Amino acid sequence: MKLFxxxxxxxxxxxxxxxxxxxxxxxxxKSVGYYKPIQTGTPLGSPPEDxxxxxxxxxxxxxxxxxxxxxxxxxxxxxxEKGIIDFQQIAQDVETYASHHDLLLIEGAGGxxxxxxSSHLMIDLIQSLHVPTLLVSHCRLGxxxxxxxxxxxxxxxxxxxxxxxxxxxxxxxxxxxxxxxxLIPTLRPFIPSEIPLWKCLVPPPNQPLTSCFQTNFTxx
Numbered sequence: 001m002k003l004f005x006x007x008x009x010x011x012x013x014x015x016x017x018x019x020x021x022x023x024x025x026x027x028x029x030k031s032v033g034y035y036k037p038i039q040t041g042t043p044l045g046s047p048p049e050d051x052x053x054x055x056x057x058x059x060x061x062x063x064x065x066x067x068x069x070x071x072x073x074x075x076x077x078x079x080x081e082k083g084i085i086d087f088q089q090i091a092q093d094v095e096t097y098a099s100h101h102d103l104l105l106i107e108g109a110g111g112x113x114x115x116x117x118s119s120h121l122m123i124d125l126i127q128s129l130h131v132p133t134l135l136v137s138h139c140r141l142g143x144x145x146x147x148x149x150x151x152x153x154x155x156x157x158x159x160x161x162x163x164x165x166x167x168x169x170x171x172x173x174x175x176x177x178x179x180x181x182x183l184i185p186t187l188r189p190f191i192p193s194e195i196p197l198w199k200c201l202v203p204p205p206n207q208p209l210t211s212c213f214q215t216n217f218t219x220x
Contacts, residue, residue, distance in 0.1 A: 008146040010110040012138040013167040023209035030102035041073030077115035132162040163196035
């Protein structure tokens with residue numbers, strides 16, 4: 001199985017959700033690989049940040065891969081000064097790595113409309129890979145608009161939406177409780193019923209990553 005992890009924005013917890021999904025898969029006895037085709041914002045001489053997070057979280061039990069790693073913390077098109085990003089190479093990587101695992105998680109960079117090459121956006125990469133996509137959305141103000149726009153963009157490209165994960169609830173407990181109680185019920189009428197909606201919360205200390213999902217997350 002292959003699953004692309006995208007988001008409504010950058011810095012909204014795609015890697016954290018990737019880790020939670022990987023933990024769920026391992027709980028089901030699946031072997032998991034994690035592929036970050038494009039990483040930006042990595043200091044020279046340091047390992048790619050997101051794959052390294054996954055590697056550390058699972059103590060090396062999840063195999064990680066990264067094709068293109070750039071130092072500037074900017075959109076891939078700007079970071080890739082030599083124009084080396086190649087969608088065909090990424091597609092070959094996906095097929096190769098997927099053959100080694102029961103589940104291959106592919107994490108994008110930024111949101112759907114991030115310029116990735118001089119002629120393509122991140123959503124073009126997703127579309128070219130023909131894999132279902134899990135959309136990660138933050139629970140801050142504005143998320144309803146961003147979530148619905150992202151779903152519409154994916155639907156317009158006929159990209160299969162595996163589900164939507166609402167992540168990073170507010171630190172303020174009053175606001176967090178309000179978001180937990182109202183966000184999904186408010187959005188549900190505007191999102192096709194066949195698209196699952198899940199909550200993902202940071203687990204308490206010493207609790208496994210599998211406890212992140214507060215609603216029944218499933219891997220088919």
